[in-house]
Amino acid sequence: MTDTIIHVALLLLLPPLLLGVINKTKARFAGRVGAPLLQAYFDIAKLARKGRVLSGTTTWVFRAGPAVSFSAVAAAGLLIPFGSLGAPISFAGDLILFAYLFGLARFFTTTAALDTGSAFEGMGASREVAFSCLSEPALFFAFLVLAKLSGSLSLVEMLRVSPDWFASGAAAPLILVSLGLFVILLAETCRIPVDDPNTHLELTMIHEAMVLDHGGPLLGTVLYASSLKLFVLVAVLAKVIVPFRTGRAWLDWPIFVGETLALAAVIGVLESVMARLKMRRVPYLLVSAILFCGSGLILLVR
Amino acid sequence: MLDLLNAVLVVVLVLNLFALGTSRILAVIRIVAVQGALLGALPLLMHDRLTLPVAAAAVAAVGLKGIAVPSIMMRALRDAQIKREVEPLIGLLPSIVLGALATGLALLVSGQLQLSDSRTSTLIVPASISTALVGFLLLTTRYTAINQAVGYLVLENGIFIFGMLLVEAIPLVVEMGILLDLLVGVFVIAIIANHINRAFSSMDTRRLVSLKE
Numbered sequence: 001m002t003d004t005i006i007h008v009a010l011l012l013l014l015p016p017l018l019l020g021v022i023n024k025t026k027a028r029f030a031g032r033v034g035a036p037l038l039q040a041y042f043d044i045a046k047l048a049r050k051g052r053v054l055s056g057t058t059t060w061v062f063r064a065g066p067a068v069s070f071s072a073v074a075a076a077g078l079l080i081p082f083g084s085l086g087a088p089i090s091f092a093g094d095l096i097l098f099a100y101l102f103g104l105a106r107f108f109t110t111t112a113a114l115d116t117g118s119a120f121e122g123m124g125a126s127r128e129v130a131f132s133c134l135s136e137p138a139l140f141f142a143f144l145v146l147a148k149l150s151g152s153l154s155l156v157e158m159l160r161v162s163p164d165w166f167a168s169g170a171a172a173p174l175i176l177v178s179l180g181l182f183v184i185l186l187a188e189t190c191r192i193p194v195d196d197p198n199t200h201l202e203l204t205m206i207h208e209a210m211v212l213d214h215g216g217p218l219l220g221t222v223l224y225a226s227s228l229k230l231f232v233l234v235a236v237l238a239k240v241i242v243p244f245r246t247g248r249a250w251l252d253w254p255i256f257v258g259e260t261l262a263l264a265a266v267i268g269v270l271e272s273v274m275a276r277l278k279m280r281r282v283p284y285l286l287v288s289a290i291l292f293c294g295s296g297l298i299l300l301v302r
Numbered sequence: 303m304l305d306l307l308n309a310v311l312v313v314v315l316v317l318n319l320f321a322l323g324t325s326r327i328l329a330v331i332r333i334v335a336v337q338g339a340l341l342g343a344l345p346l347l348m349h350d351r352l353t354l355p356v357a358a359a360a361v362a363a364v365g366l367k368g369i370a371v372p373s374i375m376m377r378a379l380r381d382a383q384i385k386r387e388v389e390p391l392i393g394l395l396p397s398i399v400l401g402a403l404a405t406g407l408a409l410l411v412s413g414q415l416q417l418s419d420s421r422t423s424t425l426i427v428p429a430s431i432s433t434a435l436v437g438f439l440l441l442t443t444r445y446t447a448i449n450q451a452v453g454y455l456v457l458e459n460g461i462f463i464f465g466m467l468l469v470e471a472i473p474l475v476v477e478m479g480i481l482l483d484l485l486v487g488v489f490v491i492a493i494i495a496n497h498i499n500r501a502f503s504s505m506d507t508r509r510l511v512s513l514k515e
Contacts, residue, residue, distance in 0.1 A: 171305045171306070171308055171309040171312075172305075172308040172309055172311070172312040172425060175309055175312050175313065175316075176312060176316070179316065281325075283395070284323055284394060284395050284398065287395060287398065287399070288319060288323060288398055291319065291398065291399075291402040292316065292319075294402075295315070295402065295405060295406070298406055298409055299312075299409070299425075302409050302410070302413060
């Protein structure tokens with residue numbers, strides 16, 4: 001029971017802090033002081049207090065979009081084990097539910113964008129869907145490798161990566177899978193080599209283009225949902241690349257939080273040293289993610 | 303130990319794909335330099351005892367493949383003031399896919415080979431075959447002379463990995479000879495690249511068919 005409460009509390013409270021860490025790292029690289037670490041919380045609180053302005057062309061789909069995508073991503077977060085203990089919800093085959101909860105969130109974000117009737121948002125929606133066509137197979141290949149390694153189809157067992165696996169010849173596939181998962185993380189959360197979260201140049205943006213007409217509480221929910229998505233994917237990656245657990249619950253929770261913050265800092269460093277890829281080049285990156293995860297599978301079953 | 307070896311070899315394979323998919327010549331040279339330096343770690347990982355031939359092979363690989371040859375090529379790149387973009391015969395995405403296909407093929411084929419060595423369970427044989435194939439791909443699908451030199455380097459890396467199986471059988475002298483040949487080859491290519499650039503004001507080897515007085 002305590003574990004479930006800690007799990008839900010982490011899932012709901014920690015995500016905006018990751019955005020703060022990323023922005024702080026970027027600011028340090030640029031030689032600025034940067035916004036406070038808790039800025040994302042302030043933004044969400046400010047947006048929640050504002051009134052709603054809705055365009056006359058929108059329907060209930062537009063209002064439902066942010067809410068549905070937020071709840072879908074939060075539900076996906078309940079399937080992932082944080083720290084050393086299990087997830088609140090777990091059953092055989094929940095990896096498919098996990099992947100398609102993300103799909104549901106994406107569907108509602110893109111439909112809400114189309115619902116505004118703006119050509120510009122339709123463009124963003126089309127890009128989002130096109131790129132997710134490539135990141136979804138990569139995610140499934142990564143899950144296949146983990147399922148094959150653990151011999152189980154539930155995410156809790158699959159992500160219980162233990163140091164023993166390294167002894168049985170799994171280091172090579174795991175390296176490939178973590179590379180692939182990192183690319184998926186960057187693509188799904190629209191971080192820099194794929195999309196620049198700060199840009200407002202209509203020709204290049206993906207995620208920002210879809211949420212331009214959202215304002216007030218709706219925009220706050222969108223911001224919160226995207227940080228939640230970042231947190232869930234970072235948690236998956238952290239479980240794969242840091243297999244060591246102490247076995248004591250009171251020690252494993254802080255270690256897990258430290259891992260996620262460290263990964264956020266890594267993303268911040270990457271965003272500082274890299275430029276955005278050209279839009280035409282983004283599929284190359286995603287195809288290589290598929291190839292990494294796929295070759296991991298080949299290495300494992302050969 | 304063997305697992306660490308496999309991990310290094312997988313990173314080498316990933317670097318192959320990056321070398322195929324990068325559009326900047328400087329970045330490709332850096333990737334190949336990192337690959338060469340990683341190969342220097344292979345002799346140390348494969349042998350339990352640190353003998354003189356093993357240590358010499360490691361130092362030579364890191365020094366030549368990781369530092370000397372890439373710096374010569376970067377110097378040639380700077381002196382000749384060539385365009386920094388790679389101009390492949392086939393697109394970057396098809397090259398990556400071809401490279402991945404070559405890797406898959408190497409994995410399949412190496413399972414069928416009847417090798418007497420006990421270390422064939424590791425990735426050494428597939429990694430060497432696929433690195434050599436990627437080297438061929440870089441050699442044949444890139445137009446500029448300096449890019450073809452990079453392809454030659456990757457090809458040599460593949461042969462070096464295979465040579466690791468035989469480090470006790472092949473005398474050190476032969477190994478050193480191969481590395482020296484490589485160094486001289488890259489020197490010559492760097493000089494030729496400069497000359498091609500001066501004569502044709504381009505590094506494109508397609509222009510060489512129109513040689514004139």
